[in-house]
Amino acid sequence: MSGAEHISAALGRVAVSRTNAMTDRAFELRAAGADIISLSVGEPDFPTPAHVIAAAKAALDAGDTRYTPVPGTAALREAAVLHFRRDLGIEVSPSQVIATAGGKQAIFEALLATIDPGDEVVIPAPWWVSYPEIVRFAGGEVVKVPTTAATGFRMSADDLDGAITSRTRWLLLNSPGNPTGATYSAAELRALGEVLRRHPHILVLSDDIYAPLRYTPGAHATLAAECPDLAGRVLTISGVSKSHAMTGFRIGLAAGPEWLVKAMGRLQSHNSGNPASISQAAAVAALTGPQDFLDDWCERFRARRDRVVAGVNAIPGLSTPVPDGAFYCMIDAGAHIARFGDDEALAMHLLEHGVAVVAASAFGGVDGFRISFAADEDTLDEALRRIAEALA
Template sequence: MTDRATRLRAEGADIISLSVGEPDFATPQHVVAAAKAALDAGQTRYTPVGGTARAKEAAALHFARDLDITVPTERVTVSAGGKQAIFHALLATLDPGDEVLIPAPWWVSYPQIVRFAGATVVALPTSAEYGYRIDPAALAAAITPRTRWLLLNSPGNPTGAVYPAELLRAIGEVLAAHPQVLVLSDDIYAPLRYTPCEHATLAVECPALGDRVLTISGVSKSHAMTGFRIGVAAGPEWLIAAMEKLQSHSSGNPCSISQAAAVAAFEGPQDFLADWRDRFRVRRDRVVAGINAIPGLATPVPDGAFYCLVDATPHIARFGDDTGLALHLLDHGVAVVPASAFGGADGFRISFAADDAQIDEAVRRVAAALKDTP
């Protein structure tokens, strides 16, 4: 949808894109300066496959300071984006016939990576009424002897769902009875949450599971560095070693200049994040209020990230499905992503990583596009 919106813009169309999942803020200047300095210093050679020692140390600092996960550098790896770390973790551990439990709606790449590895996706449906979080009893019922992974994403894409500590502990109690199940905890949106409590993650809340939890993070969302392509992961040493072995035969090392920038991101000032969170919170509230004022649309208040998942069920019959609805909205100058892309249905995802004026105009256009819907 983003590509289609870009093409329409190039043809002269007036399109407001609320489809792309990246902050619209500028990359912090100290990060940009570090990238320039690395270039000037000639840091343009191969690095160790899993990242430079300095990058791993900076990642370990991030995990300890921001996620409360104390981990040695032997249990940390650096990759070309968080997606690559997820890809290598699943590819290193899955066999045909294995099952992976994924809460739905899900981030679009999770099921595709699982299928690429030859394994089977098992959806764990969630609902807006339960905050788009899985129920421990439903998790217990879904686990079979073939279950190999549970994927968790908090705050989540596309729903903004946040898993509180008590729910993670209840999930941990279920997993304790199934030692064959690994857990991938995708916490890349952790700095962008709007709840009063601290961020909670499974590796901290359930330390007994620590030897089978892989935590994913990075700088793309927290530091507006999507184009730098740096992700970091912390987990059991055997899994990190297997992931790096795969990386050595796929991309090789992550970009040397981007690693230097990521070091500056992790080790440098973090105070700007409070301002970013406040600005995102204001945008969130504008979108939620605007969408919920449109007849036939409804969205809960997301607890994190910068997405709203909108239920448009009363409008779907007119357009056939949510893809038809999304294309109709694009015809009216707003790019969104249909919920079906995320394993959902009958709605669409809005990214509120846009300025206030764009958000207000986009909501106005959505209302106008749907005003004649029966």
């Protein structure tokens, strides 16, 4: 490395996203002529709803191509207020909402705006790959709370209580969760709330991006709604990427205490400015337009989930619980690990046999891998056939 080749200490604390790395590798192999099925990225295969596409086209035709307010247009923040009330049971005002370039940016801004070196962030594992990396980039310390399939991949109130110290700044919750699909019930969230009431210095980031994709009965439960007295300490993350098949539009939404949302906006004003104006217009249509298609999508995802769970559990040496939501299965491959050395080597072995998955260790898990079932049934069946053949 030459003297000019230098990266910051902050970036040096961050690893490359292993989900994106595996997906990029799958693209490379496909471009080289390989037959690769990618189950490594979480992206709905359904088309973006027609009324959303129409709204984006109308915005273009109207010349809606200029800067907007940094936290989003008034129309989008009003639509977000509707969404948080209707879909999550949270009452907020437009001043408590910020629109970002995807939910990931909202999480980055919230943590970078509030974490000082040495602050601790409690995260149940397995976790979404970017959570610990964002914490480390900000100079914080990750406090890992392991969960297992036996506990439904959910953190208990006792687990949380045992992880908290005087340096704890944040708790990160994700329900339904990536990579496990685990979903916290209202009772479980209220139990966590009891612990949090004893520690008023802790903020909570509640990532509910997969809330519309649930397979358990009843309404979605989220902390700010179940424990309204704690709402002044909770930032709820949502968006349209997963629910409305709009991953490429890059619109995330965050709702929480006004002081925190303003701090995030201050950072965003120097980071990216406003999200794309066309994407914002499309998101307004997504949030205020018809929502009935979501029932059909959920039923189709549920059928795929059941198909994949049955297929995985039929492969000798593999097992997976039934996820409550999202579109992922966290697969236990412990019986096969000794053959390969670790789960990363196992994932590369499966890639050589034409299936891209992500090793469990990328998510703070062990001895397994995650697959996404956001693919059509024929693709999923062929992927399971290849996995079985690779491990036979």
